[in-house]
Amino acid sequence: MTDAFPPQPAAHMSRPTMASTPSAPETGPAISPLRPGDDPSKIAVAGQWELIWHKFIRNKVAVAAGCVVLLFYFIALFAEFLAPGLPSTAQPRFTYAPPQPIAFFVTDDTGARSWLPHVKGYTMSVDPASLRRSFVVDPDSVVPVGLFVRGASYDLWGLFPTDRHLFGPLDPTQPMNLLGTDRLGRDLLTRLIYGTRISMSIGLIGVVSSLIIGVVLGALSGYYGGWVDLSVQRLIEVISAMPMIPLWLGLAAAIPVTWSPLSVYFIITLIVSLLAWTSLAREVRGRFFSLRDEDFVTAAILDGSSQRRVIFRHILPSLTSHILAVVTLAIPTMIVAETALSFLGIGLKAPVVSWGVLLQDAQNIRTVATAPWLLVWPAGAVVVTVLAFNFLGDGMRDAADPYET
Amino acid sequence: MTQLSLSRDGARPTAAPAPTALLSVRNLSIDFHLRTHILHAVRDVSFDLLAGRTLCLVGESGSGKSVTARALLRIIDPLAKVAGGSITLAGPKGEVRLDRLGADSREIRAIRGARIGLIFQEPMSSLSPVRTIGAQIVESVRLHRPMSVADAKAETVRLLKQVEIANPEQMADRYTFEFSGGMRQRAMIAMALACNPEILIADEPTTALDVTTQAEIMDLIKRLQVERGMAMLMITHDMGLVAEVADEVAVMRWGRIVEQGAVDDIFHAPKDAYTRTLLGATQRLDRASTRAAPPTDGPPLLSARGLTKAFGKKSWRGKTTFALTAVDHVDMDLWPGENLGIVGESGSGKTTLGRMLLRVIEPTSGRVLWTPNAAQADSTQRDVTAMGRAGLSEYRRAVRLVFQDPFASLNPRMTIKQVIADPLIVSGTLTKGQITDRVAQLLSLVGLDPTAMERYPHAFSGGQRQRIGIARALALDPQVIVLDEATSALDVSIRAQILDLLLQVQAKLGLSYLFIAHDISVVRYFCDRVVVMHKGRIVETGQAEQICTTPREPYTQALVSAVPNPDPRDKRMLHRTRFVAP
Numbered sequence: 002m003t004d005a006f007p008p009q010p011a012a013h014m015s016r017p018t019m020a021s022t023p024s025a026p027e028t029g030p031a032i033s034p035l036r037p038g039d040d041p042s043k044i045a046v047a048g049q050w051e052l053i054w055h056k057f058i059r060n061k062v063a064v065a066a067g068c069v070v071l072l073f074y075f076i077a078l079f080a081e082f083l084a085p086g087l088p089s090t091a092q093p094r095f096t097y098a099p100p101q102p103i104a105f106f107v108t109d110d111t112g113a114r115s116w117l118p119h120v121k122g123y124t125m126s127v128d129p130a131s132l133r134r135s136f137v138v139d140p141d142s143v144v145p146v147g148l149f150v151r152g153a154s155y156d157l158w159g160l161f162p163t164d165r166h167l168f169g170p171l172d173p174t175q176p177m178n179l180l181g182t183d184r185l186g187r188d189l190l191t192r193l194i195y196g197t198r199i200s201m202s203i204g205l206i207g208v209v210s211s212l213i214i215g216v217v218l219g220a221l222s223g224y225y226g227g228w229v230d231l232s233v234q235r236l237i238e239v240i241s242a243m244p245m246i247p248l249w250l251g252l253a254a255a256i257p258v259t260w261s262p263l264s265v266y267f268i269i270t271l272i273v274s275l276l277a278w279t280s281l282a283r284e285v286r287g288r289f290f291s292l293r294d295e296d297f298v299t300a301a302i303l304d305g306s307s308q309r310r311v312i313f314r315h316i317l318p319s320l321t322s323h324i325l326a327v328v329t330l331a332i333p334t335m336i337v338a339e340t341a342l343s344f345l346g347i348g349l350k351a352p353v354v355s356w357g358v359l360l361q362d363a364q365n366i367r368t369v370a371t372a373p374w375l376l377v378w379p380a381g382a383v384v385v386t387v388l389a390f391n392f393l394g395d396g397m398r399d400a401a402d403p404y405e406t
Numbered sequence: 407m408t409q410l411s412l413s414r415d416g417a418r419p420t421a422a423p424a425p426t427a428l429l430s431v432r433n434l435s436i437d438f439h440l441r442t443h444i445l446h447a448v449r450d451v452s453f454d455l456l457a458g459r460t461l462c463l464v465g466e467s468g469s470g471k472s473v474t475a476r477a478l479l480r481i482i483d484p485l486a487k488v489a490g491g492s493i494t495l496a497g498p499k500g501e502v503r504l505d506r507l508g509a510d511s512r513e514i515r516a517i518r519g520a521r522i523g524l525i526f527q528e529p530m531s532s533l534s535p536v537r538t539i540g541a542q543i544v545e546s547v548r549l550h551r552p553m554s555v556a557d558a559k560a561e562t563v564r565l566l567k568q569v570e571i572a573n574p575e576q577m578a579d580r581y582t583f584e585f586s587g588g589m590r591q592r593a594m595i596a597m598a599l600a601c602n603p604e605i606l607i608a609d610e611p612t613t614a615l616d617v618t619t620q621a622e623i624m625d626l627i628k629r630l631q632v633e634r635g636m637a638m639l640m641i642t643h644d645m646g647l648v649a650e651v652a653d654e655v656a657v658m659r660w661g662r663i664v665e666q667g668a669v670d671d672i673f674h675a676p677k678d679a680y681t682r683t684l685l686g687a688t689q690r691l692d693r694a695s696t697r698a699a700p701p702t703d704g705p706p707l708l709s710a711r712g713l714t715k716a717f718g719k720k721s722w723r724g725k726t727t728f729a730l731t732a733v734d735h736v737d738m739d740l741w742p743g744e745n746l747g748i749v750g751e752s753g754s755g756k757t758t759l760g761r762m763l764l765r766v767i768e769p770t771s772g773r774v775l776w777t778p779n780a781a782q783a784d785s786t787q788r789d790v791t792a793m794g795r796a797g798l799s800e801y802r803r804a805v806r807l808v809f810q811d812p813f814a815s816l817n818p819r820m821t822i823k824q825v826i827a828d829p830l831i832v833s834g835t836l837t838k839g840q841i842t843d844r845v846a847q848l849l850s851l852v853g854l855d856p857t858a859m860e861r862y863p864h865a866f867s868g869g870q871r872q873r874i875g876i877a878r879a880l881a882l883d884p885q886v887i888v889l890d891e892a893t894s895a896l897d898v899s900i901r902a903q904i905l906d907l908l909l910q911v912q913a914k915l916g917l918s919y920l921f922i923a924h925d926i927s928v929v930r931y932f933c934d935r936v937v938v939m940h941k942g943r944i945v946e947t948g949q950a951e952q953i954c955t956t957p958r959e960p961y962t963q964a965l966v967s968a969v970p971n972p973d974p975r976d977k978r979m980l981h982r983t984r985f986v987a988p
Contacts, residue, residue, distance in 0.1 A: 031446035031661060048862065049819045296815035299766060300878070303807055304829035305799045314828075318819045 063396020215281030223289025465658035523598030540578025646970030
């Protein structure tokens, strides 16, 4: 038996030779590698995160969802640069203007096609009965667009003053509204990109605060048990028994109107995070309960480890991957909560732009009928984000324990 | 039943023996398609099952024995594919090729249960917890035999009576969790026998049971097999059990049958080297230890006096509403350099006793006394049960624990170096470089390659992990190591290696072992003295050799005689002493 030393790579036998030549003495079960070059010793020194990663990348849906989430955070990070304009720039000349299609070639009078990226301009017509202006995309009017153009000036992250945008009209005075405009003629694409920053970060900040409360209370509850557990669990039950929407309504109504949009933003995150910490605390408590009685924890106690060392060195590392998965699944509930609050008009308020604030514009049927893009794009962004987070979280949860069979 | 034309690939290698072969397996190969590789779990396996005879498929974990048995009924894992060979079931309507039937076809379902019965290892998980035992047997009876419910119930009672369950009428209406392990296995047998199968497959039927229960179940299976003239395929890892029940033996290793023959030939004239290793490991453990027992006249190193643990529930007014005395007034002593065995069946309180000695479980009453300098005949005793935090951590450096489960006891998220170094880091006396040297030294002491210290536990086999656990226990130069069933999860050849390793370490470092085990044969090989526990009390204490050969108490006699003897010419288990609780 070769028990005393770590396993050698077992005899690699190919099918044809297997039955015919029993000449060489066998050292282990017969294995045919599916891929050449697989090295078992690499797995031997692979840590937890490496194994989780191996398991995670096999879930293609989760990987795709992860890419979408990363893309959204990238957009949120570079919102000023990626947006063609500024979110508050109103164009009174182009209210409720429809989306302009993008094209790359123009045909001149002689019929020759030439390369010129552009969007079509608008023609305005006034309805003589209602005197309402309406815009129609004019296929003949051409607004040339380009990459890295100069436009409205802004400070990137409030630090670097510049006026470069990723793309936009070559002449800043000409209109380019790829997703249309709202009732003040503000470019929806710009506002959507700026809204991504607020909506995605509100999920993140809300989750971080609920994570801290949840992990601390859940760990205390699960490790000590007894009356600590009893009181934490009762607290969780009381909080989850509260009807959430009226509670939010009440709390949001209590925010003084004189507060700056930024402090309103933070207080809203705090209110939203009230939702998520209870489920996180329960998850952590359950894990602590089961890990507390594991042999390796008993071994650590017998090794003389202090309680702090047992919790932080032995139990928590086994939990981090699970916590990460739970957090990923909690972010979309935050985003939805913020959207709902803002949509109801008790969350974020203008001039702050979030997806919920954008949806406020699509609250009545007339707007939806005349400018459906005001509903479709912000709602679509919310749906795609929430789905991506859920798929990513599911994949992470499945990969979180690479040691279970 | 569909008639299938027969096309034999290859002629039969040997002439069929006198009794007819009910089932013959030829060149069976099964592959597991795993993520990174194909595992050839079963390779070119051929055997016959004969009416009225028992074939034992014996091998260590991972040898492919269970997969082979399950393939006969086509209940193999979805990852597994039958890569070649044939399984032929002879019958009154001609032969049926089982390997050609679909895994869920009507034909195979008609054979399962009706013609081939199956007994699993773990009756708790093979019986439904939400239906009564009777209802489950009635169901399997009615699946294969056209019968009214009333008739099926009568048949169920008859079957339960046949498997020696007392009060079968009442017991049929009980649930699985109301049965003990042995009774569950009896019910499982009743279910497997419900339709008079011609072939019985028993997959490690007694591995989860105590030795005395195992002996009774094996008696029952053997008796029923003889009565009904069934062919039996028994899967086991226990050579002792093979010697007791088998007619023919096939030894499997790494998916191949390495040796096949009559039981007497296998045990008394083994040809293959692996069979000899397996037999050697089994028989060696059945012999007395060769080392001289240390003197027991000085002060004992570790003592328990009146140690008691009652698990119970107190009402909020402090009244005890329920109590179970797991350990009841246990007195014992361990002298320096001694190996003391604590033996008992499940529920005897041996593990609780071990945990109380380390104060992982706090005793209800009684004292644990520790004499730190007993080896120097200095009898200053310290009361462990009254120790504070500092004293306890000093005590736990001297008395260490090795766990039963080599998989659960190592943190999968730490490297071997971190695992072994953890007690060294906590004690805080060594520098980083010294710790690395010490870990390397400990790894070579337990027979592992020191260069493997950066690996994670998942890179090691069960026996290697147990070595790592031992290295961790040795890290702080202990006086006593409590081995809590430390070898019972291991294969027999690995078990012998680990026991030898422990003895070598003892010779080098001069420590004492407290060996908690349910397996009395291991104790005989390893221990100087043995304490036999039954229902929380000590039944008998004595020299290991005396306990194993001439036990005085009736319980010990029953326990010792129920252990299978790895010699088919001397079937001890079938002539055992029975113990009736007074």
